[in-house]
Amino acid sequence: MSESTKVSSAWTDVLVIGAGVTGIYQLYLAREAGFSARLIEAGTGVGGTWYWNRYPEARFDSESYTYGYLFSKELWEEWEWSEKFAGQPEIERYFNHVVDRFDLRRDIRLGVKVTEAVYDEPSGTWTVRGSDGTEFRARYVVAATGNLSVPFIPAIPGREDFRGEQHHTSRWPKTPVDFSGKRVAQIGTGSSGVQIVPAIADDVARLTVYQKQADWLTPLNNGPITPQEQAELKANYESIRDTLNTSPSGFLHQITMRSGLDDTPEQRQEFYETRWNGPGFTKLSEHYWDMLTNETVNTEWCAFMADKIRGIVKDPETAEKLIPKGHGYGGRRPPFGTGYYEAYNKPNVSLVDINxxxxxxxxxxxxxxxxxxxxFDIIIWATGYDFGTGALNRLGVRGRQGLPLKEYWAEGPRTYLGIAAAGFPNFFFPGGPHGATGNNPRYAGDQVELVTDALVHARDHGHDVVEAAAGAEEEWTEQMNSSTQSSFLESSYFYGANIPGKPVKQLLNPTGRWALLETVAAVRQNEYATFTFSKAMEKDDA
Structure with missing residues (x-):
């Protein structure tokens, strides 16, 4: 074995996998709680989703200031987002600023892709191995690998034969792709795809978009954050933080607390116009409270949006292809864009319905x-992700008696509170399956705080093995799979339906963030009784 490939072994109390918004927060909290902690990341930079997704016009569709961290007033006051919905370069700069501002970089190792994570029962520790030969031993492993980290490319014959360029949106090269005068194909029209189309339409010689499923896209309505708005954000830090920490959606938005049927048809049309012109997710989170459940209101809202599409897209045939069929608003994850429909009015942009x-x-x-x-000269794969379990199932995780996590989840994820699984002690995955629904950093942050508190509880009571109780896991998983509260169709990627052979199971928490927070509060009040705590059989000698 050469010097460069020798295995190096390192010990830490908490090993975090993934340097996205969740992993960085977990590293920060673990250190603040007095644990030794390290973070390993497959990429060569921090930011997670916002490191990998650097395609043209990649940006938030959650308001920038609701996505960032809330644990530091100083951080909130010193960082100024330039836009209501920031673009990828600014987002990546933010995460690098946070890492440096709180001296986290010294405990982060980049370029390490995890190939195996194995639990040792006698010592109650994990051995985690990386693709570069690195080996870590840790008391606790927190896999903050995220839901949107494993790209999916459909198995279309001949893909390896293509002699031009191919890029998936989530593995975009750091060197800008030259689109000028190129013939470009884009396969997929989800949240990433609708951002790319208008961003490159004026540069390419020809752009052909292959659409499998039209979605109810509405305008992002982005804009700069004015100096007055910056001052208001800074002045209202505490109230904004408190709202975001308790909001069911994780936004500052306020649901309209009346039924759509309380308004006249004319009033509803005015309301729909207001929603159409509102920012981002307000189309969902500030709509009539019964928009998702009242068929009359949902159908009318969809008809309003369909008319908007027909009014923007000049070619009637293309417009009809862009209008979703077979699902109402909220049946699939709605995308938000700028200039997407307008792009189809350009003579060099065309749409192909692959159905x-x-x-x-x-x-x-x-x-x-x-x-x-x-x-074509370039193919863009905007075909989404192996959502929820994709990254976790690729870590080579083996729990008690060598049980592979991938095998344990062969019929779908089994979790407790979306953070732990029975049979996998000292292993946690905030931000993974069964978390909540809404602004991801907010509910994933709730989970990170719970994980940290549970580890502190174990330490304070002389324990070093923490595991979700089997009964609690069974009850939580059944609650996730049996809930009828979700508006999402089982054909959406939130159920894994986009991945051939993947079990169609609930990958979100349809009961919502409030239910999660209520359960978490009860867990703390009951001294974490839904977890089992014990002492390892053998004293660790690390």
Missing amino acids: ETPITRITEDGIETTEGVEE
Whole structure:
């Protein structure tokens, strides 16, 4: 074995996997609680999703100031977001600022992809191995690997034969892709795809967009944060923090506390116009309280949006393809964009419905459909992710008696509070499956705080092994899978339906953030009785 490939072994109390918004917060809290802690990350920079997704016009669709950290007033006051919905370069700068501002970088090791994480029962510790030969031993492992970290590319024949460039949105190169004068194909029209189309439409010679499923896209309505708004944000830190820490959606938005049917048809049309012109997720979170459940209101709102699409897109045939069929608003994750529909009015942009005109194969020079071959220089794969369990199932996690997590979850995830699984002591995964629904950093932050508090509780009571009780896991998982509160269809990626062969199971927490917070409060009040605490059989000699 050469000097460069020798295994180096390191001990830490808490080993965090993943340097995204959740992992960075976990590293910070673990250190603040007095644990030795390290973080390892597969990428060569911090930011998680916002490190990997650097495609043109990648940006938040949650308001910037609601996505960032709330644990430090000084951080809140010194960092100024330039836009209501910041773009990827600014987001990446933010996470680097946080890491340096709180001296976290010294405990972060980049470029380490985890290949195996194995639990040792006698010592109650984990051994985690990386692709570079690195080996860590840790009392606790927190896999903050995120829901949107494993790209999915459909198995279309011939993809490896294509001689041009190919890029998935979540593995975009750091060197800018030159689109000028190129013939470009984009496969997929989800949240990433709708951002790219208008960003490159003016540069390419030709852009052909292959759509499998139209979604109810509404305007992001982005804009700069004015000096007056900056001052108001700084002055209201405490109230904003308190609202975001308790809001069911994790936003500053206020739901409209009346039924749509309380208004006249004319009043509803005025209300829909206000929602259409509002920022981001307010189309959901400030709508009529019964918009998702009242078929009359949902159908009318969808008809309003369909008319908007027909009014923007000049070609009637293209407009009809862009109008979703078979699901109302909230049935799938709604995307938000700027100039997406308008892009189809450009003579060099066209739309192909692959349900009507299926792709048969990728050729050396382009894409073949049932109507023939079109030649391309670049293919963009905007085809989404293996959501929820994808990253966790690829870590090589083995718990008690060598049980693989992937095998344990073969029929879908089994979790307690979306942070732990029975049979996998001292292993936690905040921000993974069964967390909540809404602004991800807010509910993932709730989970990080619970994990940290549980570890402190164990230390204070002389324990070093923490595990979700089997009964608590069974009850929570059943609650997730049986809840009828979710508006999302089982055909959405929130159930894993986009991945061939993946069990169609609930990957979110349909009961919502308030229910999660209520349960977490009860867990703390009851001294973590839904977890088991014990002492390792063998004294650790690390």
